[in-house]
Amino acid sequence: xxxxxQNPRHLVRxxxxxxxxxxxxxxxxxxxxWYRQLPEEGLKFMVYLQKENIIDESGMPKERFSAEFxxxxxxxxxxxxxxxxxxxxxxxxxSGGAQGLYGYTFGxxxxxxxx
Amino acid sequence: xxxxxxxDIHITVSEGASLELRCNYSYGATPYLFWYVQxxxxxxxxxxxxxxxxxxxxxxxxxxxxxKRSQSSFNLRKPSVxxxxxxxxFCAVVRQDGGSQGNLIFGKGTxxxxxx
Numbered sequence: 001x002x003x004x005x006q007n008p009r010h011l012v013r014x015x016x017x018x019x020x021x022x023x024x025x026x027x028x029x030x031x032x033x034w035y036r037q038l039p040e041e042g043l044k045f046m047v048y049l050q051k052e053n054i055i056d057e058s059g060m061p062k063e064r065f066s067a068e069f070x071x072x073x074x075x076x077x078x079x080x081x082x083x084x085x086x087x088x089x090x091x092x093x094x095s096g097g098a099q100g101l102y103g104y105t106f107g108x109x110x111x112x113x114x115x
Numbered sequence: 116x117x118x119x120x121x122x123d124i125h126i127t128v129s130e131g132a133s134l135e136l137r138c139n140y141s142y143g144a145t146p147y148l149f150w151y152v153q154x155x156x157x158x159x160x161x162x163x164x165x166x167x168x169x170x171x172x173x174x175x176x177x178x179x180x181x182x183k184r185s186q187s188s189f190n191l192r193k194p195s196v197x198x199x200x201x202x203x204x205f206c207a208v209v210r211q212d213g214g215s216q217g218n219l220i221f222g223k224g225t226x227x228x229x230x231x
Contacts, residue, residue, distance in 0.1 A: 033218050042205055042221035043159075056218065091158060095217070104219065106151075108158035 025094030
């Protein structure tokens with residue numbers, strides 16, 4: 001029973017390129033959350049998705065960032081035209097129900113470095 | 116707005132000593148609270164959670180936490196620290212204050228160092 005799978009583990013992009021981060025939730029989980037962790041900071045919520053729906057994107061920067069969770073396949077966090085300030089660890093969590101009543105399981109994260 | 120405060124940025128304890136990591140939250144009703152641990156370069160591992168019921172919660176790796184509503188606290192404790200406990204610890208609360216709910220609000224973390 002695999003946990004939350006994130007790939008790639010490490011991603012290096014030049015300024016101006018696009019970054020695509022993938023998250024496959026735990027089997028049976030239909031709620032996906034993306035968080036960003038900047039150095040020396042805690043995790044900050046970005047976006048909450050259910051299958052084919054964005055439920056809450058209040059933590060997502062208004063420009064260059066987008067997320068999706070299609071009917072089939074993993075959830076994708078997409079960052080267009082990356083800048084140095086996007087360098088961070090991006091974590092995905094999944095849950096089997098709303099409000100995390102069944103618990104949240106985190107992936108190992110994708111560490112994005114923009115050079 | 117809901118928030119989580121971890122007052123201690125960095126704590127150093129000797130191996131075998133007891134540990135208490137502080138966490139304070141702001142929320143009027145019953146919060147859903149979590150403690151996670153993160154080793155360097157790794158993801159987050161759940162130590163324990165509190166939703167309701169008994170205010171003393173047991174977790175993995177010998178950790179426990181006590182929910183105190185009167186103090187708005189959910190402090191993490193361990194009677195005897197092992198060198199392998201050196202990591203960063205995050206307290207989190209489920210957002211329940213309106214709008215979309217269900218995501219976690221994290222404290223900034225407490226980094227634990229263990230002296231031999």
